[in-house]
Amino acid sequence: xxxxKEYYFNIFQVDQPLLDSxxxxxxxxxxxxxxxxxxxxxxxxxxxxxxxVTSGGCHQDFGVGVRVLSxxxxxxxxxxxxxxxxxxxxxxAAAQITDTPVEVSPYGTASPRRGEPNPAADRYPMQQPWxxxxxxxxxxxxxxxxxxxxxxxxxxxxxxxxxxxxxxxILMYNSARELKWDTRPMGSVSLSVVxxxxxxxxxxxxxxxxxxxxxxxxxxxxxxxxxxxxxGVDERFAARRPKGxxxxxxxGAGASGILLHEAMxxxxxxxxxxxxxxxxxDKMGCRICAKGISILDDGxxxxxxxxxxxxxxxxxxxxxxxxxxxxxxxxxxDRISAAHYGVRPTGNGRRESFRYAPLPRMRATYMESGxxxxxxxxxxxxxxIFVDEFxxxxxxIGEGDFTFYVKSGxxxxxxxxxxxxKDINIIGNGPAxxxxxxxxxxxxxxxxxxxxxxxxxxxxxxxxxxxVLIGSLTVGGE
Amino acid sequence: MALSRHCLAFALEAGAHxxxxxxxxxxxxxxGVLNGEVDKVALALDRSLQLQLxxxxxxxxxxxxxxxxxxxxxxxxxxxxxxxxxEADACRQLPAPERLxxxxxxxxxxxxxxxAYESLTSEERRSLALESCYFGQAKAxxxxxxxxxxxxxxxxxxxxDSLTLDSQGLEARHSETSFEIGYESTVEDxxxxxxxxxxxxxxxxxxxxxxxxxxxxxxxxAAAQIGPKEIPxxxxxxxxxxxxxSKLLTPVLNALGGSSLQQKNSFLTDSLGxxxxxxxxxxxxxxxxxxxxxxxxxxxxxxxxxxxxxxxKGVVNTYFxxxxxxxxxxxxxTVEDATRVKVLPVGGCKTREDVLRKAGDGILVTGxxxxxxxxxTGNFSYGIEGFLVKEGKIVHxxxxxxITGNFLSLWGNLLAAAEDARPCLSKLIPTLAFTNVDFxx
Numbered sequence: 043x044x045x046x047k048e049y050y051f052n053i054f055q056v057d058q059p060l061l062d063s064x065x066x067x068x069x070x071x072x073x074x075x076x077x078x079x080x081x082x083x084x085x086x087x088x089x090x091x092x093x094x095v096t097s098g099g100c101h102q103d104f105g106v107g108v109r110v111l112s113x114x115x116x117x118x119x120x121x122x123x124x125x126x127x128x129x130x131x132x133x134x135a136a137a138q139i140t141d142t143p144v145e146v147s148p149y150g151t152a153s154p155r156r157g158e159p160n161p162a163a164d165r166y167p168m169q170q171p172w173x174x175x176x177x178x179x180x181x182x183x184x185x186x187x188x189x190x191x192x193x194x195x196x197x198x199x200x201x202x203x204x205x206x207x208x209x210x211x212i213l214m215y216n217s218a219r220e221l222k223w224d225t226r227p228m229g230s231v232s233l234s235v236v237x238x239x240x241x242x243x244x245x246x247x248x249x250x251x252x253x254x255x256x257x258x259x260x261x262x263x264x265x266x267x268x269x270x271x272x273x274g275v276d277e278r279f280a281a282r283r284p285k286g287x288x289x290x291x292x293x294g295a296g297a298s299g300i301l302l303h304e305a306m307x308x309x310x311x312x313x314x315x316x317x318x319x320x321x322x323x324d325k326m327g328c329r330i331c332a333k334g335i336s337i338l339d340d341g342x343x344x345x346x347x348x349x350x351x352x353x354x355x356x357x358x359x360x361x362x363x364x365x366x367x368x369x370x371x372x373x374x375x376d377r378i379s380a381a382h383y384g385v386r387p388t389g390n391g392r393r394e395s396f397r398y399a400p401l402p403r404m405r406a407t408y409m410e411s412g413x414x415x416x417x418x419x420x421x422x423x424x425x426x427i428f429v430d431e432f433x434x435x436x437x438x439i440g441e442g443d444f445t446f447y448v449k450s451g452x453x454x455x456x457x458x459x460x461x462x463x464k465d466i467n468i469i470g471n472g473p474a475x476x477x478x479x480x481x482x483x484x485x486x487x488x489x490x491x492x493x494x495x496x497x498x499x500x501x502x503x504x505x506x507x508x509x510v511l512i513g514s515l516t517v518g519g520e
Numbered sequence: 521m522a523l524s525r526h527c528l529a530f531a532l533e534a535g536a537h538x539x540x541x542x543x544x545x546x547x548x549x550x551x552g553v554l555n556g557e558v559d560k561v562a563l564a565l566d567r568s569l570q571l572q573l574x575x576x577x578x579x580x581x582x583x584x585x586x587x588x589x590x591x592x593x594x595x596x597x598x599x600x601x602x603x604x605x606x607e608a609d610a611c612r613q614l615p616a617p618e619r620l621x622x623x624x625x626x627x628x629x630x631x632x633x634x635x636a637y638e639s640l641t642s643e644e645r646r647s648l649a650l651e652s653c654y655f656g657q658a659k660a661x662x663x664x665x666x667x668x669x670x671x672x673x674x675x676x677x678x679x680x681d682s683l684t685l686d687s688q689g690l691e692a693r694h695s696e697t698s699f700e701i702g703y704e705s706t707v708e709d710x711x712x713x714x715x716x717x718x719x720x721x722x723x724x725x726x727x728x729x730x731x732x733x734x735x736x737x738x739x740x741x742a743a744a745q746i747g748p749k750e751i752p753x754x755x756x757x758x759x760x761x762x763x764x765x766s767k768l769l770t771p772v773l774n775a776l777g778g779s780s781l782q783q784k785n786s787f788l789t790d791s792l793g794x795x796x797x798x799x800x801x802x803x804x805x806x807x808x809x810x811x812x813x814x815x816x817x818x819x820x821x822x823x824x825x826x827x828x829x830x831x832x833k834g835v836v837n838t839y840f841x842x843x844x845x846x847x848x849x850x851x852x853x854t855v856e857d858a859t860r861v862k863v864l865p866v867g868g869c870k871t872r873e874d875v876l877r878k879a880g881d882g883i884l885v886t887g888x889x890x891x892x893x894x895x896x897t898g899n900f901s902y903g904i905e906g907f908l909v910k911e912g913k914i915v916h917x918x919x920x921x922x923i924t925g926n927f928l929s930l931w932g933n934l935l936a937a938a939e940d941a942r943p944c945l946s947k948l949i950p951t952l953a954f955t956n957v958d959f960x961x
Contacts, residue, residue: 088606091783094607096606099580099582100598100602101582102583104585117561117562118561118562118563121565122565122567122585122587181607199784234785236784243897286922286958304890319672433892434890436891439716440706440715441713443903447890447901464899466901468922469921469922471920516921516922516960516961518903519924
């Protein structure tokens with residue numbers, strides 16, 4: 043949601059001359075670029091536990107971060123006050139990075155859109171702004187969600203439902219005199235359910251997260267989440283660990299996009315490549331997977347958790363193809379890495395809050411649909427595993443080894459789904475797994491869950507993938 | 521102190537029946553280095569006020585970093601209105617006064633504050649970061665089987681201060697300094713394969729910080745991974761380096777936490793007083809050790825911590841129940857979480873080498889790569905990196921392997937626990953060994 047310039051100036055108690063003074067002060071010792079990042083975030087949360095919404099709260103976070111770049115070196119300081127003297131002190135602290143004056147700034151000329159933010163192009167307008175809604179209005183949503191879930195399965199013994207929302211007013215200014223502003227909403231609902239069958243206990247959870255207002259809290263969402271969380275409970279109770287080892291893995295459409303995030307996305311973030319630590323550091327322009335496969339990172343999907351009108355360096359949100367038709371075509375850049383590589387920033391400079399300097403980070407990372415049918419990919423596998431529900435993943439950038447934890451899936455035997463499996467970790471090597479993709483189905487799903495990436499700082503992301511067959515990964519088991 | 525007292529009084533005047541207020545302040549300086557040069561400096565000053573408000577039998581938590589008095593007063597009024605919208609819950613109470621800490625008046629009682637912090641200059645911080653680098657030496661070395669590609673490190677120091685007040689007279693303060701150094705190195709072998717590793721140290725006292733050799737150790741740990749070989753999956757003895765051993769105990773401690781137990785989402789439900797672990801296992805909580813990283817006199821409710829066995833000779837000796845959860849479960853409250861966990865030695869081993877000798881053959885795990893566990897069942901599956909061990913000696917690195925099992929059966933097969941946990945670790949968990957663990961490869 044994009045307001046007027048005056049709205050943001052008023053929140054942060056600044057004006058144009060003050061912004062100019064701050065960037066000038068930040069560069070007084072000789073830095074090559076400086077920027078300011080103002081943030082005013084309101085958080086709200088409600089928790090339903092044991093049948094009642096008995097816990098909730100609100101939180102405010104306000105401040106400004108000042109960054110000074112000297113070549114590729116970063117000085118950073120922040121203040122929780124926007125009083126002139128406090129911000130000037132920050133500018134001087136950040137300027138400590140400058141021991142060698144750098145004359146030319148390559149950073150400020152890279153934005154393709156230098157004008158004012160356009161409300162008509164807003165990717166996350168709020169029909170029901172969170173800040174204008176009384177908290178009491180949200181209680182019935184959580185209560186109905188719990189009731190709907192409980193009526194669907196008699197084995198449910200505990201339900202926790204959580205609603206969290208935040209709205210961030212952002213104002214950005216830099217030494218190239220680029221001024222951008224934005225208001226970013228985020229609403230998230232999570233549902234965690236414990237089932238008991240005899241002496242056996244199992245848990246399941248699901249979540250939804252979108253950049254939008256409270257209009258997301260609909261009966262349709264209740265039905266969707268309640269249905270999803272009870273789906274597959276019989277299989278969960280019946281599931282066993284498989285025999286571990288190397289085998290073909292069919293990644294179900296949607297949440298399996300964690301494969302792209304861990305196995306490829308991080309390795310495409312340009313800071314890892316600039317520093318030479320990524321396994322893809324010397325692969326630009328090379329074929330890294332089969333023809334027909336395209337992988338992109340997208341900040342333009344309306345209402346998506348990873349979407350941005352502008353990134354946290356004021357660069358317009360955009361759609362970046364990392365792999366086109368099997369060839370590595372772009373890293374994910376912030377301003378520093380873009381200047382290093384001599385390309386335009388891709389709008390991936392992101393930060394957790396004003397307390398952090400931005401880094402190249404993913405937004406919504408997904409693979410475009412292929413031409414195969416999901417059932418045909420499963421039918422190709424004699425003995426393997428199908429996975430479709432995950433909890434977390436990790437990657438070692440240098441080696442390219444990635445893992446993800448599978449909450450549920452199925453064995454594949456003679457081309458058909460067999461016994462259910464659960465609680466297994468899968469491990470592989472990013473470049474090897476990419477090169478070993480044997481088929482891509484035509485059923486891309488962007489997962490709507492509340493994914494958060496934890497590279498040094500936490501930022502909201504999303505991921506997606508069509509059903510994909512990988513020739514061989516190592517599956518944990520007994 | 522004055523601001524906190526004012527806010528507490530204002531909350532009570534404005535309609536809260538009970539309240540707890542915590543004011544925190546921290547200041548951090550950071551110097552980052554990349555390949556032997558300063559790459560980043562950062563200064564971070566944080567202040568925040570957290571409020572727990574009890575209004576008409578209802579409860580809410582709030583926080584703000586806008587500490588101007590008039591803004592806080594407006595925030596408190598709005599917060600009280602918000603609490604009134606929630607549903608009532610009789611279990612929400614302040615802790616009984618006799619459980620509250622009495623001896624945390626100055627914040628300095630545990631000796632975690634180092635006055636040396638106050639006199640550190642920017643130049644000294646820069647020197648500490650630069651002098652700990654190994655990049656130049658690594659580049660100059662004769663060895664040609666590998667080269668250092670990247671060395672990234674950070675030196676940081678910080679001071680943290682918190683003050684907690686409540687409406688029944690609690691006044692508890694905690695102050696500490698922290699000095700930290702950490703390096704991450706990536707090396708490349710002759711075939712172009714890359715391997716990364718890290719090393720770090722931290723201490724509340726600058727003098728005790730082991731900064732020399734930190735970067736070199738990160739580099740050599742990365743180089744030690746060169747030449748991994750595939751080995752067949754199967755059952756092996758698992759030896760876990762102290763550096764990463766907490767991965768196998770933390771889920772056990774989480775399962776003893778009130779939230780998991782009350783929600784029946786714990787594999788240790790109804791375990792109190794039961795012998796579910798081997799006789800040889802004792803896990804202590806030692807929150808009162810003078811000068812020791814992570815020690816605290818009180819938890820976030822202001823409840824006094826105390827030394828106790830968490831698992832005593834295999835018997836579950838305590839849950840972690842805050843006031844709210846204990847009221848919901850109808851049980852006696854404890855502290856809300858473990859503070860300074862220590863696993864006592866098992867099997868007569870002092871060092872990692874002792875454990876390797878005792879294990880004989882197996883796999884030494886030096887790091888975990890992802891994975892997770894099921895809190896309801898205790899089942900786990902983790903990616904690992906490490907080394908094959910034969911007759912107590914490291915033979916070669918292994919990679920792309922996984923361990924899979926259940927925490928109760930894993931700890932049931934505990935073979936050894938050394939005495940080598942570094943003081944900088946948040947949990948004092950030494951090198952451990954377990955027999956009969958499933959490895960997939």
